Amino acid sequence: MTSTTEPVTAAHGRPVAPSHGALRPLGLDDVSIEGGFWGDRQELNATAIIEHSEHWVERMGWVANFDAAVEGRLAADRRGREFSDADVYKVMEAMAWEIGRTGNREMDARLQALVTRIAPVQEADGYLNTKFGRPGQEPRYTDLQWGHELYCYGHLLQAAIARGRTKGDDLLVETARRAADHVCDVFGPGGIESVDGHPEIETALVEFARYTGEQRYLEQARLFVERRGHGVLGDIEFGRSYFQDDVPVREASVMEGHAVRAMYLAAGAVDVAVETDDSQLLDAVIRQLATTVARRTYITGGMGAHHEGESFGSDFELPSDRAYSETCAGVGSIMLNYRLLLATGEAKYADLIERTLFNVVAASPAADGEAFFYTNTLHQREPGTVPSDDEASPRASSSLRAPWFEVSCCPPNVARTFASLDAYVATSDAQGLQLHQYAEGTVRAAIDAGTVAVRVATRYPADGLITVEVTETVGKEWTLSLRVPGWAASGAELTVAGETQAVSPGTVTVHRAFEVGDVVTLSLPVAARWTAPDPRIDALRGQLAVERGPVVLCLESTDAPTIASVNDARVVPELDDDNGHVTVGVRPLAPVDESWPFGATGATLAADAERVTLVPYYSWANRGPSTMRVWLPVAGADSVVPG
C-alpha cells in the first residue's frame, strides 16, 4: 500500500479518516456542494428527509423504548424489531452531519434532546440496548445471530463520530466511548469469542479508534473480522453464508449472502487492513469486490439479486423483476468503495460510487422526501397499490415508495449519506486536489505547498460540461486531478488554457503553477447510449438498456399511455437525445391469449414504431402507480422454434 499522506486529525467533518492511504479524505469543512443535482438532494434532506425520519422513529415508539427503559417499563412497553435502536442512531448521525454542514441550531437542540433520552439507558458497565437483558427479555448476547446488539453499537458509534468530527466531544461521544469499552471488555481476548450476525461494529470501531486514538478499538475490530467465517455463529436456514460466517474474509473470492452485511463487513475489513498494514486482507477485499462488480452487480450499481435472504445470487444471476438491490446495500457499497478509493486512489471505485449514488441512493426517496424505496427493482411488472401514509409498510412488497417500514434501515441511511455527501466529492494528497464526483460547489484543501481551492460549475449530469476554476493557489506547481468516468469510453475532452485534448476513462491530471482564475474544463459525452448486457446474464438476453452519462434510464408506463404494458414493449434501435429528452422507437407486442405459454410460434409486433420517452430511473414512480423496465426487449429477439 502506498502511504503518501500524513495522519489527519479528528476534525474537518470527515466521515472516514484513515491514518494513511493513497488519498486523503476531505470533509464537510473542506467541500461544499452548492446547488445542482446533489445540492437539490441535500436541500431535500435538510427540509424533509431528516425531519420525516425523526418523526417516524418517534411515532413507531422506537425512541420511546429508551424512555420506557429509564422508567422501568420494559420489556412490557417495547415496540419495534430487535434492531430499532440502530435506526434512532442513524437518524442522529444524519442530524449530526447536517448540523455540521449547515449549523442548524434548531436541529442541534433536537439532537441534544434525543441524546439526553438515550444516555441514561446505558448501564454501569456500558451496555446499552432496549431489547435485551431486563426481566421478561432475553439475556444479553444470547442471540448473536439475530439480536443485532453489536450492530446497534456500531451505529451509536457512527453517530458519535459524526458529532465528534463536527462539534467535538459531548454526551453522545461519551456514551459511545463507554459502549465501545464495554464491547472490548466483553468480546475481547478471553471474552465471548464470537461476532454479531450483522456486521457494522467493525467499521465503526476502527473509525472510533481513529477519532479517539484508542488502539484497543482497532484491535477489537480486527478480532471481529478475523473470527468471522469460522462458523462462530449458529447455523440458520439461510445457511451461514447469509452472514458471511462460512468462509473467512481473507479467503473469500466473491461477496455472498446478505448484501448489506457483506458490504458493511468488507468496509470494516478495509479499515482494519489499512490501519494494520495488512495488504493480504486488503487485497482479498479488492479481489472480492472486483468479482462482485463484474458478475453480481446490477447496471444501477445495486447489489442483491434475491428477496429471500436479501442476498447476492450466483454469478450473472441478475433478474430485473426480482432485483432486491436494497437501498442500504447501495449505501454499503459506497462506504466500501470510498474506503478503497482512499486506500488505492483508483478511479474505478469513484465510478461505482457515482453509479450507485445516481441509480440507487437517489432512487430511494420520493421527490417530496417523505417516502422511500427499500428495494430497487429494475422491472415493475404490475402497477401495484399506493402504500398507506399512516402505517409502516412491509419492506419489499410495495411497488411505490412508502413513508416508513417495519424494518426501516433505508430512509435514515439515505439521510446520513446525503448529509455527509460533500466528503465524497473530492480528496487531496501532498501534491494536489482530486475531483471524484462532479457537483456545483467548492473544494479547499491543504497540500504540502499550502492551501489550494477550486470552484466547480456544472449542470452535470444533465450536461457534460464541468468547469473548474482555481480560487486559491500556491506559488508553485501543483496537480489537479479529474476523474473521467468509465462510461465515457470515447468523446471526453479536457481543456486547459485553451488547449483541448481527448481523454480516456480513469484519472486525468493537470500539473502546473495555477493562478487564481485559471479554468480547466472537462467535457463528458453524456448523450444517451445503448448498453448491452454480458451474454451470461440469462435474465437480460435479447434486451438493451439506455444510459445517459452516469444515469440509467427506464421506460415507465406513464410515458407510454398507448402501450398496454411495458412488459409488451419491443424497442427498435432508434435512439434520440434532444438535450436530455430521450426517446426510443417502440413496437408493442400484439395481444396473445394462449392457454399454455410454451409452444410459441413467434412474437407478432405492431407494424409501426411509436416514439416513447425514457426517464431517469431515479425519478420513476413519482407520478402514481406505474409499470417500469430498465432493460428493453429488442424487436426480433424473441424465441422462435427453428423450422
Next chain:
Amino acid sequence: MTSTTEPVTAAHGRPVAPSHGALRPLGLDDVSIEGGFWGDRQELNATAIIEHSEHWVERMGWVANFDAAVEGRLAADRRGREFSDADVYKVMEAMAWEIGRTGNREMDARLQALVTRIAPVQEADGYLNTKFGRPGQEPRYTDLQWGHELYCYGHLLQAAIARGRTKGDDLLVETARRAADHVCDVFGPGGIESVDGHPEIETALVEFARYTGEQRYLEQARLFVERRGHGVLGDIEFGRSYFQDDVPVREASVMEGHAVRAMYLAAGAVDVAVETDDSQLLDAVIRQLATTVARRTYITGGMGAHHEGESFGSDFELPSDRAYSETCAGVGSIMLNYRLLLATGEAKYADLIERTLFNVVAASPAADGEAFFYTNTLHQREPGTVPSDDEASPRASSSLRAPWFEVSCCPPNVARTFASLDAYVATSDAQGLQLHQYAEGTVRAAIDAGTVAVRVATRYPADGLITVEVTETVGKEWTLSLRVPGWAASGAELTVAGETQAVSPGTVTVHRAFEVGDVVTLSLPVAARWTAPDPRIDALRGQLAVERGPVVLCLESTDAPTIASVNDARVVPELDDDNGHVTVGVRPLAPVDESWPFGATGATLAADAERVTLVPYYSWANRGPSTMRVWLPVAGADSVVPG
C-alpha cells in the same frame, strides 16, 4: 355442471369420490399399474420411499412427540416444527394406500402401531395436536396464521379416508371422526369465525363427508372456503395474499401467494362447489386455474416462481434459476386437476396431471428413493454440495436431493401420490371407460350395461405406442375414450380394427360392441421436439427447450464434460432423437473476463458445434453434483448494441 354419474359408495380405494360429476373415479380396486415408468415408481415407493419416510419421522422425533404427549412430557420434549404432526399423518396415508394396493401385512402392522401411539393423544373434546394447549405451550387456536392445527387435522382425515376406503373403519377413522366433529364444534356457526393459514382441512372435510355421509363436515368446509379472502387472518409481512386471505375464492382471477396453499384451497373449493352444486364457485376456480396455467406455470408443470413466500410470481414471471416449483405444489396441482377432470371431463386437466407427474413429482425422489428435491429448479448454476445423509437439510438451499428436511412435507407427499397413483389412470361413466394416463396395467369398471375391462400395454413415455386390449365386455356397444395429449399437436394416430386415422389433442372415443380380444392402439409422436416460450416470459427470451413426449429434457453438465459450464452453452438448431437418445449441437461461449458486465459487444462462440446428450429432467442430479438447464440459449440470440 353435468351430472351423468351415480353416487359412488365408500369403497374401491378411491382417493376422491364426488357424489356426481362428468366422470366417475376409479380406485385402487379398479385400476392396477403393472410395470413400466409408473410401475417402477410404485415399486420404489413400496421398497424405499415409504419406509424411508417412516424412519425419518421417527428419527426426527415427530412420532415421539405423541408419546411425549401421552407421558406428560410436553411442552419440554417436543421436537420439530409446528406442523410436524401432519407429516406423520401423510406417511400414514401413504402406508394406508400402499396396504390397500398390495395387501402388505407387515406395513399394516406398522400402521396400526402408529395409530395406537397417536389416538391416545386426542383429548376428550376431540382436539389433537402436539404443539398447542399444554402448560408451556401456546393455547389452542391462538395462532391461526402459522399454527397449522386445522392443516394437521386435514392430513389426519386424509389418512383416515385412505384407511377407510381400503380397509374400512378402525381406530384411525374413529380418531379422525372425533377430530372432524371437534372442528365443526369449534369453527362452526357461532364458533371461531376464521380459517387456517394453510388450507387442507377444506378438501379433507369434504372427502370425509363423502366417506362418512356426514353433511356437517361438508357445511364446515363450505364455511372455511367462504370465510377466506375477507381478511379473517392477521396481516403478515408477506401480505395476506400469501395465504389467499385478501380476495374471496369466488372473486379471485388467478392463483397467488403460497403455491401449495393456493392449490390445496382450490381443490377444497372444487369439492365444495361439486357437492353444493355451486357452479359459480366451480367456474371461479376453473378461470383462476386457466390463467395460472397460461401465465404462471413452468414448462414442467411446476408452480411457484418465488423462493420468498414459496409463492406464485406475477404473470409471465418464470425465472428458471429461481424456480421454486415446490414438489408439494405439484402434488396440489394434481389434486386440483384431478377434481376438475372428474367434474368436467376435460382432457386439459389430465394433460397437466401428466406433465406434472413426469416433470415435478417424478423429479423429486432420487433413483434410490432415499433423497428428495423439495424445490425443483429449472436451472442449476453451480454444482453445490452433497447434503448430509445424517441430518435434515434446509428446504431449498441444497442443490442435490436431501434425505429429509426440517420442513419435510414433500417426501411423504410423493409417497402418498405414488401409492394412490392407480386412481389417476382412468375413469368411467355410464357409457364406458376413459383412459387418461398411459401406464402398463389393467382397468376394470362397472358401466350401465355391466362390467368392462381393458389391459394396457405400452413402453410410454419411452415409446409412443399404446395398445389397449379389451379383456371383459358387455353384449352391447360401449365407449372407450383415450386422451390425446395437448403436446401431440400432429402425428397422433388411432388404430381400431385395422383402420388407422389421424387424431388431434383432446379426447378420442371408440364406440362399438367390443369383443374380448379387440385391440385399439394409439400412437403418439414422442420424438424430441423444440419448444419456444411465450415472448412475454423475460427470463426465457432467446432460449428453447426440448421435450420428448410428456417429458421435459435438460442439459446436465455430466453429459457435457468438455463445456466449462451449462451457463455458457449455446445451442444450434440441430436436434436428433435416436430412439430416445437425444442430442443437440452446442457451441460454447468463449471465455470472457470483463470487469463490468454491461457494455458487451457481442458473444463470441466456439467455431464448431459439438453434439451433447440431453436427459430427462426428472432424472437429473443422480450422478453427483452437476449444473443443469432446461432452457437452452440459442446461438446468436445474445444482445448486441445496434451499430
